Amino acid sequence: MQKDPANRIQDYLVFGEFGGVNAAIEDSSTFTFLSSERMQEIFQHEIKGCYLYSRHTNPTNESLAKALALLEGTEACKVTSSGMAAIFCTIAQLCGSGDEILSNRTIYGGTYALFKNFLPKFGIYVNFTDFTNLEQIKLKITAKTKVLYFETLSNPLLEVADIREIRKIADENNLIIVVDNTFTPMIISPKKLGADIVVNSLTKYINGASDCIAGAICAGKDFIMQLSDVNSGASMLVGPVLDPLRAASIMKNMHTLHIRMQQHSKNAMFLAENIEKLGISVHYPGLPSHPQHELFAKMLNPGYGYGGMITINILDAEKASELLVMMQKEMVGYFAVSLGFYKTLFSSPGKSTSSEIPKELQDEMGMSEGLIRFSVGLDNDMGRTFERIKKCMNKLKII
Secondary structure: OOOOHHHHHHOOOOOOOOOOOOOOOOOOOEOOOOOHHHHHHHHHOOOOOOOOEOOOOOHHHHHHHHHHHHHHOOOEEEEEOOHHHHHHHHHHHHOOOOOEEEEEOOOOHHHHHHHHHHHHHHOOEEEEEOOOOHHHHHHHOOOOEEEEEEEOEOOOOOOEOOHHHHHHHHHHHOOEEEEEOOOOOOOOOHHHHOOOEEEEEOOOOOOOOOOOOOEEEEEOHHHHHHHOOOOOOHHHHHOOOOOHHHHHHHHHHHOOHHHHHHHHHHHHHHHHHHHHHOOOEEEOOOOOOOOOHHHHHHHOOOOOOOOOEEEEEOOOHHHHHHHHHHHHHOOOOEEOOOOOOOOOEEEOHHHOOOOOOOHHHHHHHOOOOOEEEEEOOOOOOHHHHHHHHHHHHHHOOOO
């Protein structure tokens, strides 16, 4: 598992039913048997090459899961119908009533809402702290803490947690580390750095086409088997099944992920450097001005850059709103949420993907109303894109 993640995927050959170069699409919800004994055996135990019902597993989904396990360097993987389904099933499998989770305070708004508002219904409570501060993590751990949860690159402030050091804290307290790697697939390998479980929204970079919703849980074989258990498995019983047609599509797109991440990173670095030169506050881990720049550089898999996500702060909320609309008119990209698309996407996190986080906490985190998040696209001429952004900023007297 020490090979480069792109090479691991390249060496994974899946043949279609008749020798096709793409995996066959098994568009079936249920599968036939020749004996009742075999059905009972498969219902109780997963048997390689045998299938019962697609909520258990499907051959096409299984092919994608194997590729994702290779990407993240884990023993196994379970694909789900969304990134949020992956997070929920992971937490539901790990925690029960009375357990606590310690989470980074800067996370995707949907995850924050799940943790803060929904999990307490089941007696699972979440405490939040700054995961860039190791001492704060230690102080917040209680006898009830079971899981440490954070994002490799936090959404939307792009803060970096030191996975290696957090692993040491987890070992001292017998805790499980769950890391969301949605922003940095291939760039960072959380499992290699010390994570136990890696979740992804496949909707974003891994698929890269903004045409589907999907998620994944990458972990050890034992945990993936627990998720699939017919009596107590969270993914089995909740049933967030990914459609095999979509699984096949994502599988194809994975083979260009390494090329796309390189170009996303190249373009984001260009944009971050040039916007910073205009006197605008820029959050990007590739810049020396980023507080965790050196840490992130030590965590990287070489050759893929620092990622395609940039956050800028123009302070003025009204001008930020105008800039978003103007950039779309000037063909910079799309005023839309999500990320990982081949076109540049931009939005105001405080009013969209982080709106679930209370205003007072947003202020405490440094998430101003003038914050704009960019998912930088695969533009061929990033200089032209930058000039369009600068033109918009000039018109609004931001610079």
